[in-house]
Amino acid sequence: MDEYGRDHARKQGSAVAWVESPLQMLCAVEAHHAGLLGDRTRLVPRAKLRPLTVTGRELSRLALPDGLELAGPEPGMPRPPHRRTWVVGDAFSGKVQVGWLTAFPRRIVVVDDGLATIRLLELLSGRVGTPLLRARASAGPLRTALGAAAGLRLRAAARSGRLSIFTALPVPAELAKAVQQTGAELVTHDFSWLRSQPLRRPRPEERTVVLGTSLVRNGLIHRDRYLTWLAGLGAAEPVAYFPHRREDPDDLARVREQPGINVYGGGAPAEMTLRGLAAEQRVLSLPSTAVTSLRVLLAARGVAVETVEVPEEWWTPRAAPSLRSHLSMFAHHDTGVTR
The missing domain is CATH 3.40.50 (Rossmann fold)
Structure with a gap:
């Protein structure tokens, strides 16, 4: 898919973002603000995680980008309607990987999840068939098979121009080039939405x-x-x-x-x-x-x-x-x- 096709896809339809950490939540907002997700995004936090509740409360006090909805928490990954854009942070989650294999999202967007994002880029651009597993994971045969199948599905999305990775992390130039050669789109950002928001809390007094x-x-x-x-x-x-x-x-x-x-x-x-x-x-x-x-x-x-x-x-x-x-x-x- 050429750049015109990508831009056209972004302007159409809607997205569902499933977030499991405060950084994922913030970066999903930034991805919507950047125009990467379409005109409407439903942001769904994982239930029973206090940091997500706190982050959602902080976000609700700011001027959220048009078309972004802060939805209530859900215990499991929601099943977005067919052909919507799916936004996730944890590409190594078993629930996320099962979702990729049992449904057909129009596009997949992966937002920052700390160091795991760099590992994902390395695995995505590495040897075909390598399972998508966490760096320190001890996986059995079934979990390894799921990770391998998810890796193949993600590489197929990259080849067809349906995969974007949205990150503020320092990606080494050689790794970035290797990822782009898979067909995936690597989009960097500098928290432009957050930087535009007024400060609403006092800074700490300590130097x-x-x-x-x-x-x-x-x-x-x-x-x-x-x-x-x-x-x-x-x-x-x-x-x-x-x-x-x-x-x-x-x-x-x-x-x-x-x-x-x-x-x-x-x-x-x-x-x-x-x-x-x-x-x-x-x-x-x-x-x-x-x-x-x-x-x-x-x-x-x-x-x-x-x-x-x-x-x-x-x-x-x-x-x-x-x-x-x-x-x-x-x-x-x-x-x-x-x-």
Whole structure:
């Protein structure tokens, strides 16, 4: 499908977006604003996830793009009417993959889901037949077969010009070229809708803002090393700590005990809660998706967003070299990426 055909397809019909994380929800809004989804989009969050409830509440206070509907939560992936555009974030979800195989969406749009988005691009442009499975997944024969079938269906959508990936992540130029050679459309964005919205919450008073991490709960870095580092920051100056949505409550309780650390309420994406920081403030984070997006959002405000390199002794045996390599792409401004 040529570019004219893609543009024509976007202007027709409607889309259903199934989101399972705050970042997916925000990026689905940005994709609709960018004109990638058609003139009407129904945004459906997964039920019983508090961060999605918080994010939806934050979004409802802003001027949503015309044609976007914030629908009520549903426990499972909705079955969009035949031939609509399907928007998802987690391409490795079994429910999503079954949906691709049992229905015939007009188009498929994948929005950001953190590091998993980069893995999807690598698998999509890699060897045909490779199953779409999470990097650290231990899958049995049936799940592997589902991932392989979903990979074939997604590659077929790419060849026919019916697959778009919408991302704000730094995609290495060589990988971007390989993805485009499959026929998939790779669309980058800079949160233009969010940047246009007025600020509705006060910024934290602390000069230093630290983003929480899921690396501890996932068993990839040692808990005590991480907490010792935070304690050192709090001893030097007051610190505003914004938890990761998957941080363990017991770990957060220990963070709150650290002198000088003020833990703020979590839930909404950092892109929404921290976009009003002032030039004299700074953001510290272990490697994460939020590093890239906050640099985009805060560049004009003169706010430094710094990635903390993970010392070798912090890593656990579960942190494979390939994972460390993936995370390193979020560490630097100059990454040799395409945008």
